[in-house]
Amino acid sequence: MNQTLTEQIISHAVGHPVRPGDLVIVRPDVAMGHDSLTPSIIEIMRDQLGVADVKDPDQIVLAIDHVAPATSVDTANMQSTIRTFAKEQGIRLFDAGRGIAHQVLVEEGIATPGRIVVGSDSHSCGYGSVGAFGSGFGSTDIALVWATGQIWLRVPETLRVLVTGRFRPGVDVKDLALKLCRDLTIEGATYDSIEYHGLDWLDLPGRQTLASMAVELGAKAGIVPPAGLPADRFEVPDWLYVDPGAHYYRTVTVDLDTLEPQVAKPNSVDAVVDLSEVEGTEVSVVFIGTCTNGRYQDLRDAANFLRGRRISPNVRMMVTPASSQEMERAAADDTLATLLQAGAVIGSAGCGPCMGRHQGTLSDEDVCLSTGNRNFRGRMGSPKSRIYLASPLVAAATALTGRISDPRDGMERS
Ligand SMILES: CC(C)[C@H](C(=O)O)[C@@H](O)C(=O)O
Numbered sequence: 001m002n003q004t005l006t007e008q009i010i011s012h013a014v015g016h017p018v019r020p021g022d023l024v025i026v027r028p029d030v031a032m033g034h035d036s037l038t039p040s041i042i043e044i045m046r047d048q049l050g051v052a053d054v055k056d057p058d059q060i061v062l063a064i065d066h067v068a069p070a071t072s073v074d075t076a077n078m079q080s081t082i083r084t085f086a087k088e089q090g091i092r093l094f095d096a097g098r099g100i101a102h103q104v105l106v107e108e109g110i111a112t113p114g115r116i117v118v119g120s121d122s123h124s125c126g127y128g129s130v131g132a133f134g135s136g137f138g139s140t141d142i143a144l145v146w147a148t149g150q151i152w153l154r155v156p157e158t159l160r161v162l163v164t165g166r167f168r169p170g171v172d173v174k175d176l177a178l179k180l181c182r183d184l185t186i187e188g189a190t191y192d193s194i195e196y197h198g199l200d201w202l203d204l205p206g207r208q209t210l211a212s213m214a215v216e217l218g219a220k221a222g223i224v225p226p227a228g229l230p231a232d233r234f235e236v237p238d239w240l241y242v243d244p245g246a247h248y249y250r251t252v253t254v255d256l257d258t259l260e261p262q263v264a265k266p267n268s269v270d271a272v273v274d275l276s277e278v279e280g281t282e283v284s285v286v287f288i289g290t291c292t293n294g295r296y297q298d299l300r301d302a303a304n305f306l307r308g309r310r311i312s313p314n315v316r317m318m319v320t321p322a323s324s325q326e327m328e329r330a331a332a333d334d335t336l337a338t339l340l341q342a343g344a345v346i347g348s349a350g351c352g353p354c355m356g357r358h359q360g361t362l363s364d365e366d367v368c369l370s371t372g373n374r375n376f377r378g379r380m381g382s383p384k385s386r387i388y389l390a391s392p393l394v395a396a397a398t399a400l401t402g403r404i405s406d407p408r409d410g411m412e413r414s
Pocket residue numbers: 036037066120121122123136355
């Protein structure tokens with residue numbers, strides 16, 4: 001039977017071939033919970049489902065990443081609840097400072113090709129970067145997985161993104177992710193699984209950027225075929241391969257040879273334009289971080305651009321590494337030092353100000369250019385603030401001038 005990667009993974013999990021539209025019950029390999037929702041998931045499991053103990057502690061992973069370390073007595077108490085629960089149930093916990101779950105589960109080899117990884121977070125689609133079926137679910141669904149080990153799923157249709165060409169200097173995978181938001185819109189792939197083809201050459205961080213933004217198109221999952229992943233870290237099961245006979249209900253093509261730097265304007269992820277249309281817009285904050293663009297390579301790109309220069313005095317620049325490991329790499333060479341010398345503030349590894357809860361919450365007056373994935377009204381703080389989304393390179397160029405700037409100009413200068 002000819003199948004997409006999505007269909008292969010779900011078929012393997014249920015033990016028989018599935019088709020789009022089938023309703024199936026699967027046993028996810030991993031069910032992740034983080035500090036924002038785990039206390040309520042525990043409550044649902046215990047008070048509403050009447051189940052005291054999780055079915056399989058080895059299936060569950062917990063992370064304290066959203067407001068980490070705690071910022072108030074309330075968040076501190078919620079995090080204590082999570083620690084106690086993890087200890088008592090024998091569940092693996094990545095505590096504050098280790099980093100964003102979506103990054104940590106990839107680093108730790110918990111998300112691997114062919115696995116089903118569900119999480120209480122919409123950006124769980126990012127696990128598709130390693131050829132897993134990663135998907136976000138609501139608290140009740142996750143509580144059910146913890147209680148029973150299982151979840152029900154409707155097999156999604158698969159939308160194929162076919163990428164040709166190569167990025168030109170100054171353009172990167174974030175521009176591709178934003179271009180897809182522009183072309184498909186925020187509802188263009190509702191409940192689909194997106195598969196990104198033509199990218200066997202793309203490195204893992206690039207795949208993570210791309211897959212993490214599948215949900216911004218409404219998708220249930222976003223999978224990059226695992227060919228080209230570092231073989232020493234990721235074993236690809238023999239039943240998981242790109243089948244030339246697979247059926248995609250729709251194919252969208254993007255040619256990287258002609259792709260320009262892209263920017264999403266406030267207040268929608270699909271309000272995307274070529275950078276030239278918003279070039280010169282004044283900003284007060286630049287944020288580099290998140291599960292989309294907070295990795296070493298992102299910090300490195302910004303540092304390379306800013307080396308030996310100071311950011312504009314009109315801008316505050318926040319840099320939040322996605323994990324302790326990524327932060328360590330940035331500290332081991334001159335990446336962190338370069339960013340500090342340029343005037344950046346470095347936050348503790350985690351989600352940082354992405355959701356506006358700490359480490360750089362935006363004021364009424366702020367206009368932010370962020371490397372994150374969402375720019376809804378009030379996303380990073382005040383509902384009066386405004387957020388533009390772009391690549392780390394555009395973020396660095398913008399921090400330098402205090403206005404949305406094209407990194408290609410700076411590259412020519414240096
Ligand atoms: C807090 C969490 C439930 C939320 C999500 O599901 O995505 C957050 O991570 C986000 O990015 O908005």
